[in-house]
Amino acid sequence: MSETKIIPLQQFKHDSAEVAADGDRREFLRTALGGYMNTRTATQHGYQDWEAARSGAAEIKWEAIDRLPELLEQFEANLIKNGTKVFWASDEEEARQYILGILREKNAKHVIKSKTMTSEEIHLNSLLEAEGFDVVESDLGEYIVQQNKEAPYHFVFPCMHLKRAEIKAIFEKIAACPSDDPEALTMFARQQLREKYLRADVGISGGNFGIAETGHIAITENEGNARLTCAMPKVHIAIMGIEKMLPRLSDLSLLQPMLGTAGAGQRITCYNSIYGGPKKPGETDGPEEMHVVLLDNGRTTLLADPEQRDALRCIRCGACLNVCPIFKNIGGHSYGTTYQGPIGAVITPHYKGLQEFKHLAYASSLCGACTETCPVKIDLHHHLLRIRRNSVSEHPPLMEKVAMKGFAFAFTRPWLYHLGTPLARLGHWLSKPIQGTKLDPGYLWRKTRTLPDMPKESFHEWFEKREQQKKAGK
Amino acid sequence: MNGSRTQILAKVRAALAVPNDPHVRHGDTAEAHMIRSGDRVAAMRQWLPLVGPSHEDRKAVFAECSAKLKTRFEVVDSPAAAHAIIAAIAKEEGWQSVAAHATGLVDAACAALGLPVVLASAGYDKDALAACAGGITGCLALVAQTGSVFVTPNSAGGRALSVIPPHHIVLATRAQLISDLPAAWEMLQAAGELPSFASLITGPSRTGDIERILVLGAHGPKKLTVILVED
């Protein structure tokens, strides 16, 4: 069976049209995100100065980018000092092979994962499953989409598109599931996963921050699944992008609460933990071995763009998705990327190709809601404009060029312009019988829009008439 | 074996050789100056949620956060009063065994309870720990600002004890109630060599993954009880 190659633009057009037409699903998304907005606003008011906190957090992440080489080296040295193995992966293949190598060396069979978007990025699950490992996602949302064999819908709320009845149906395939009440569904997953924890040989996590000063990774979560992933198995592997550095441990004082507030409207999430190596002498439990995989996979390409490296400061709170009018109408899967929404539209072209993913930058009304909500003040909507500009200057679209030349030609020749007006009126009238059919050359444009009837008189004609009447009146 | 270390670091350095675009990097805000120069932590304290200077203020903020988080927060004036609360919980929930670790306040509480104890500090059996309905631990500190319990391996019996049993009970002394997040990290760093793990636990484990509806006890404890012994 040959695999058909997915063309991102076509996939996007198809999927977004489908979701946009599904009023019921859109309403469901809007209700969920409305609830988020209310709690978030209330929690933000609990800060003495949220706006100043944003500027402060923005500066800390800028410092991390400015000093990246030195911080990465410091982070690595501290990790090694505390017995952690560090691996640098240029791309997904290197990261995948390294992780596979550890699992083989350890003779592992069962792998438990806590939420990590970098592992989605390198398509780790499909590889490990193909290699015969038992791989289970432990974050509830991730577990549900994994069981449903689909990608996360939103990088913070992975299964926000699914309704309780749909989740119940997914669970029924695993074991009898008595009710579709969210509490009962959560307990079902808790029970299934507890077993997995007790048996897992290796735990794989991500990392929200890497603390250069101390060599710890910091993980922010709510369920406790990452805590278990880093406590029970004998081996812990953490995968993180190279941009995740923070200079100092005390920087967490600001960034962890802000991540919780922007991400889910909490003053701080339920578990904010740091991990800095395997169990130390004198400590009760923890893994015998810890590995940190530092992933490039396009990040240095983005870093090389002095205008847009800004986007590497993202702390992946997901707020820009939650407020985005486009996200609310086309949903997460339409993007066809690991990172959805405005931030995904900014970074994906750098990671995976400008021409292939430039269309995402056009999936925006440029309203600026994303920029306004971002806790680290990434200039998202201007980056979308910059991507549009770059894609056009790299590859000027032929049709547009021809059309613009045509306009210039007609608009600099009044006789031609005047001739055009009645012709357009005639054309519009003549096209009436074929409007809405595929014979209409403007079919695609008109499918979602109606062109109003042309006025009987153009401004030019009206003005001339008026001048003549004036003269005649005098 | 460290993979493509040299190549990646070289790429990072080459990329940063081109300076930031001044239209994008706004480094001239007052807040940016506060972060870059002088007292970063003092600046953060002006922005984060407010906690008053006294012990009573800290208690009030901790209580307010606890109410929102559905943490049960009790202030008692003697260890005996704490033992009574724990005994009532164990009875009501029908505990058969309790998980704990060997440390002052916790030892006394377990002795008073009189149930079989699974000691995490003694290299526990995973299944025995998972069979406990409750766990009792100490902590490094309670953080008023966020209503958090700050735990480390030594102060709370390792990594798993505070997350496996369905009901986690924390015992803390008066001096352990500190004001804010900067104080928590400061405290950890002041204590000498850093542990391999530390965690801020803020309320019972939770999820909103299904229809964004809050459910407690996703993977960790369904219930969190914090007892502050003022003694």
Ligand code: SF4
């Ligand atoms: S770009 Fe900003 S708002 Fe969007 S996910 Fe990243 S940090 Fe959050």
